Amino acid sequence: MPLILFLVISAIYLAVNAKVANAGRQVLSLERELAALERENAELVTRLAEETSPDRMMARAMALGFAPAAPDQVEYLVVDGYGGAPEFVAPLPSASAPEEGGLLSPAYTETLGDWLTRLLGGVEAAP
């Protein structure tokens, strides 16, 4: 009977560790993927900004036959209820989550001993 208990506990221990290792591998892989996507996003944002820079937009507009308006070419109308274009508000800085919020859930790092302690002691797992 003790041998069976020992084997069962060993099997659980191995299974939990394998699960943790697997989760860790996924974390490492996701970290790499996240970094690559962030780089790609930054590159695309920069390229978009380059393509829409005032100089290029002006050149394109000129090529399409547009020209800057002179004051006497502009007609002004009053549109009731129109208060002008809304003020631009910049997006929040990226990765602005608080430091502690970015850590992995304890569920992924809990050891068998932690699990047993929590189970036997009736301690609630950390969120």
Add this chain to the structure above:
Amino acid sequence: MTPEQVVRRRIYHLLGLAGAVCLGLVIQLARVQFGPYAPVFEARSHYPLGQVVQISPARGLIYDRDGVLLAANAPRYYLEVELRQMDGNEQVLASVVSQLLDVPLEDVYGQLTMRGKSERMVRIRLTRPDEAAGRWPILVDQTIADVLNGFLADPDAPDLSGLALVPAPMRIYPSGTLAGHVLGFASQEGRGYFGVEGYYDAWLAGRSITYERGVIPPEASLEPNPPVGVNLVLTIDADIQQMVETGIREWIDDTGADSGQIIIMDPRNGEILAMAAWPELDPNHYSPWLEAEAAAPAQDNSGEATAPVSEQDARVISPAISAQYEPGSTFKVLVMAAALDAGVVTPDEVFIDTGQIEVGGHVIRNWDGDAWGPQTMVGCLQHSLNVCLAYVSSQKLGAGLLYDYLERFGIGRLTGIDLAGEIVGSLRTPRSPTWTESDLGTNAFGQGVSVTPIQLITAVGAVANGGVMVQPHVVRQVVGPQGVYSPGTTVLGRPISPETARTLTQMLAQSLAAETRFGNIAGYSMAGKTGTAQIPSEMGYDPTWTVASFVGWGPVSDPRFVVLVRLDRPETSPWGSVVAAPLFHDVVERLVVILEIPPDAVRAQLAAGG
């Protein structure tokens, strides 16, 4: 020996062996725990098992007031080579890198085969020869990186074994030189210099953290986010900025001027709508300016550079806030404002101009050397008569009132604009040991006093804004993780009364309207003043070159902008009225359209509900 005894003996042997192993472990345990090396093992147990890395947050982005991205971060890649992973492919790798990046083949090949110099060298970062720096690490953009990654992934492509692309975030300014003087630049190390990048460096950079990254799967965890830098929204309007940069570039070509600046400010709140300068500054290629910054000494507490960057450097890097000059006749606006506000002259008061006046032993003459006869104060401004203004300052105001007003206008003090590198200019007062009575006369027409363009536009902005002088600023919003902060308007003072401001504006509008060559903007009433200043040197004033300028604002009934134009050493004409005023005209003609300011008549009609 019976089989049973053989089995039992083998079991005893195994038990004995296991016992010996256990005993060895116990002895080793005791040695580690209590032996002479116990402190060493104890210390080693605290070593980090993972890889200790420093994580720096992405530098904050910078936008114009309408959301045009002016400063971004994009990945660039260092080319590194793991020498031990190379498999006799040095020639192939060198050839690919050489052809893709235009680096001499023998140079790259030499770097790949130099491992003999040090057996401990296992990884190298490829560099390219650079005239200024000697050698410079090779950085490639995403397009080249994609090509190289494609080669690495394709077994049929050239063998690039050992090559690694190491990402490095790089500050990119997508609009190139646009607003370069306002932005400043950030170095590869992530430190900001000059302009907004320099002034808000700590805010933009965020804070780096050190983190132990688990390298074995069970210890892997999500990386913590370091406290990020803030995003900034500038008061600059990219369309206006682009318009004035184009204007000044073309105008400098036409006039042959050395350099020039245009600043456009909203006098009501101090927002800088555009700040252009020539020669242009490309923050994507900052290395020459970084050397200038390194050579410049620190500033003292007053903000005054103890030994400033050379005049040439200052003019090029941040001219609007650090290229001081004698303002010439544009300064008459402030002197007349002081005289009107002090009640010592009225607009209709007549002065008989005899063509010269002596102040403190110094004879002052008009710009043309002529005597203009009876002139009202409006005429004095319209014809920019030095003799008249010297009379006003020396015989009407006196030193006490004149310098009191000039100090109220902020002359000789920092404006406090949120750009790195502002200098204070120079104003000698009777308290200064070098002041002489003749300064009272020459200061009246902007000689013997030095200002920066931002100081002058701030002071003149007070006249445009009904006597209220506001602090100029270039940041409109600071967006951080905690929310959005919008700096409000900071009032620097009320140097003159609203009545004086109104009167002077009318006088200057009247004098401007009388000068048809300025080409008034049809339908819009403007106020302004030309300036032609001699350039001081160690040998006295330069006999040839001048600084031609113009400062004006409008619409007079409800000023929305103040524009300052400055051209250094124009070749086609030395006069501000000839080279600077037309540029003011061209800029304002476009400005009223971009700012959607209807002509005076239309505004009056709209105000009347028509």
